[in-house]
Structures are given as structure tokens and as C-alpha cells.
Amino acid sequence: MAAVAxxxxxxxxxxxxxxxxxxxxxxxQSVELEGQAGLKLPSSTSQLSLTPxxxxxxxQSRIDVGGVAVGNIAxxxxxxxxxxxxxxxxxxxxxxxxxxxxxxxxxxxxxxAALMLLLADKGTQSQTIATVLKTSGMxxxxxxxxxxISK
Amino acid sequence: MSGGGGEVEEEGGSSGxxxxxxxxPASVTxxxxxxxxxxxxxxxxxxxxxxxTIxxxxxxTVPVQSDKSSIADTKQTVTxxxxxxxxxxxxxxxGNAQTPEELDRWRKKIPPRGGDQxxxxxxxxxxxxxxxxxxxxxxxxxxxxxxxxEVLVKSMDAARETDVxxxxxxxxxxxxxTVVLSTVIK
Numbered sequence: 475m476a477a478v479a480x481x482x483x484x485x486x487x488x489x490x491x492x493x494x495x496x497x498x499x500x501x502x503q504s505v506e507l508e509g510q511a512g513l514k515l516p517s518s519t520s521q522l523s524l525t526p527x528x529x530x531x532x533x534q535s536r537i538d539v540g541g542v543a544v545g546n547i548a549x550x551x552x553x554x555x556x557x558x559x560x561x562x563x564x565x566x567x568x569x570x571x572x573x574x575x576x577x578x579x580x581x582x583x584x585x586x587a588a589l590m591l592l593l594a595d596k597g598t599q600s601q602t603i604a605t606v607l608k609t610s611g612m613x614x615x616x617x618x619x620x621x622x623i624s625k
Numbered sequence: 626m627s628g629g630g631g632e633v634e635e636e637g638g639s640s641g642x643x644x645x646x647x648x649x650p651a652s653v654t655x656x657x658x659x660x661x662x663x664x665x666x667x668x669x670x671x672x673x674x675x676x677x678t679i680x681x682x683x684x685x686t687v688p689v690q691s692d693k694s695s696i697a698d699t700k701q702t703v704t705x706x707x708x709x710x711x712x713x714x715x716x717x718x719x720g721n722a723q724t725p726e727e728l729d730r731w732r733k734k735i736p737p738r739g740g741d742q743x744x745x746x747x748x749x750x751x752x753x754x755x756x757x758x759x760x761x762x763x764x765x766x767x768x769x770x771x772x773x774x775e776v777l778v779k780s781m782d783a784a785r786e787t788d789v790x791x792x793x794x795x796x797x798x799x800x801x802x803t804v805v806l807s808t809v810i811k
Contacts, residue, residue, distance in 0.1 A: 482657040482658075485661070486657055489665070493664060493667060493671070496672065497671065516774060516775040516778040518781075518782050520682060520683045520782065522684065523681060524680055594774050596773065596775035597773055599771065599774070600769075600771075601768075603806075607808075610687070611688075617684070617686050618684070618685050619683065619685075620682060620683040620778065621680050621681075622680070624680070624681045
């Protein structure tokens with residue numbers, strides 16, 4: 475049988491273009507949301523992009539800062555008792571340590587030094603959100619950026 | 626596909642000469658099969674990875690102790706105080722340059738509609754405030770106990786901007802994009 479040579483040049487063109495645009499859009503996404511059980515972000519019309527920073531995650535079962543658990547959640551509320559000032563003790567300590575290590579690294583005066591990213595499950599109680607924000611504010615992170623899924 | 630591994634095939638060979646009598650160059654067909662394999666694999670994995678969600682952000686602040694007052698202090702500026710509860714939105718205005726009577730006239734409750742908060746009515750009301758006090762941009766949002774985080778996000782969305790048509794041209798008008806998230810003190 476005679477060998478048939480297919481002309482693949484046009485297909486190569488298309489594939490190269492798709493590859494290029496996929497790579498371009500993939501790298502433009504500054505923050506990648508790691509798949510985490512029990513975390514469904516609310517959707518929003520906001521078009522504000524994110525930059526990597528201190529991230530507090532409130533899932534359906536726990537609160538963590540940068541992957542380190544600092545509290546537990548049940549039915550959208552914090553399980554552990556709050557301290558007498560109404561803040562979450564372990565969360566406060568963790569954020570204070572982060573703040574101190576940033577200051578030690580000479581990054582205390584940066585524009586986003588007081589900014590943190592909050593990724594919270596959409597079913598979280600507003601009281602929990604307020605308590606976490608109050609705790610982070612007392613630790614020096616008083617500007618918050620809520621992570622949401624773009625509509 | 627195009628057969629054999631890696632060799633360059635020649636097609637046509639000596640297919641004649643051009644008008645100057647020169648021999649036409651032999652046409653070459655490259656074997657792109659291996660490259661196609663690689664690109665297809667790359668494409669597949671990129672598409673699989675790209676199926677993740679795109680995360681955006683909403684800015685807000687928490688109340689902090691300050692020497693300066695954050696209450697609006699010009700005639701064209703007010704600060705909107707919005708409380709969200711099961712009974713709907715409770716909107717009130719705060720300002721240092723307006724009389725209490727003037728500010729009280731803006732106090733309004735927006736009840737839920739169809740089992741959900743009435744975000745459209747909320748946006749429309751904020752638009753009317755914005756038209757009267759055009760330099761305003763700050764909203765103090767106070768959720769009552771028992772409200773879901775999703776409701777907060779939807780409320781911030783409703784208060785951020787709205788579509789308006791001016792002289793037949795539609796554009797987005799910022800309403801109260803600066804949000805201070807407060808809490809009820811018991």
C-alpha cells in the first residue's frame with residue numbers, strides 16, 4: 475500500500491494558537507484556589523483581581539491561616555469559646571506571629587501590610603465572619619479582601 | 626497519520642522547470658506526527674487544569690480606632706448605614722453637614738421579597754441617595770446574627786455599582802463601593 479502523507483500544517487497552526495492563549499490566560503490568573511473540601515465561595519460581580527497575601531480560609535469545618543488550622547467550625551459558627559475580648563485566640567496568635575515575621579523581614583511598611591484575603595464558605599454565618607474580621611483587625615490586618623467566584 | 630518515524634519525505638521530485646528553465650526545488654513534507662502528539666498532550670492537560678474557578682476579590686475594612694472621624698462632613702457626602710437581617714435591609718444615613726431631620730427622611734426599611742432580600746430595591750434606593758449626595762461612597766454594613774456570608778456578598782454587589790443610562794448611553798455608576806463591615810454589639 476502506498477504511504478499517505480497528511481498535511482498537518484493548518485492543524486498545527488490551530489493547536490499552537492490555542493496553546494498560546496491557554497498558557498497566557500493560565501499565567502494571568504494570580505491566585506489559584508486549591509480544591510478544599512467544604513469550601514464553596516459565593517459568586518459575585520466583582521472584577522477586582524487578587525494578589526497573593528495572608529489568606530484566612532473558613533470552610534464548613536475549620537478556620538485556617540495559610541493552611542494551618544486555628545479553629546473549628548460547626549453549622550457555620552466557631553466551635554471554640556472566644557476569649558474575653560471576643561476574638562479567636564489561636565487565630566489572633568497566628569496572625570500576630572505573621573505580622574511580627576513580616577516586620578522582622580522589613581515588610582511592615584508595605585502598602586498591603588494590613589491586607590488579608592478571606593476565603594469563606596458561602597454558608598458561613600455572618601457572626602463568624604465578623605468575629606474573624608475583628609480578630610484579624612486586632613492583629614493588625616484591618617483591610618480585608620473577600621475571595622469570591624467571578625460570575 | 627503521516628507514517629514513519631522522523632524521516633523527511635520528498636514529494637514530486639523533479640516536477641519540471643520554471644520559465645527560466647531552472648529546476649524547481651523539490652517540495653518537502655515534514656512529518657509532524659510527534660509534534661502533534663506533544664501539543665495534543667499539552668493542550669489536554671492545560672484544558673484540564675484551566676477548568677478551575679476564577680477567584681476575584683471584594684475590598685472591605687473593619688472598624689478601627691482613629692483620631693479622625695470617618696463620618697461624611699460635606700453637603701454632598703453622607704455615609705450609608707445598612708443593617709441586614711431577616712426583616713430585610715434597614716438603611717439610614719449619617720453625615721455631619723446635614724440636619725438630623727434631613728437624614729431621618731432617608732431612613733427606610735426594604736423588606737424581603739420572594740423569600741430573598743430585595744437587592745434590586747436596595748440598589749434603586751442607594752441610587753436615589755447617590756443622586757442627592759453624589760460624593761458619597763462609604764457604606765457601613767452591619768449584618769444581624771443568623772445571616773449567611775453569601776447575603777453579605779450579594780449586598781456588597783448590589784451596593785457597589787449600577788447601570789444607568791445617560792443621554793441614551795448606558796454606563797456603570799459607582800454607588801457605595803467602600804465597605805466597612807461592622808457588627809452588632811450586644
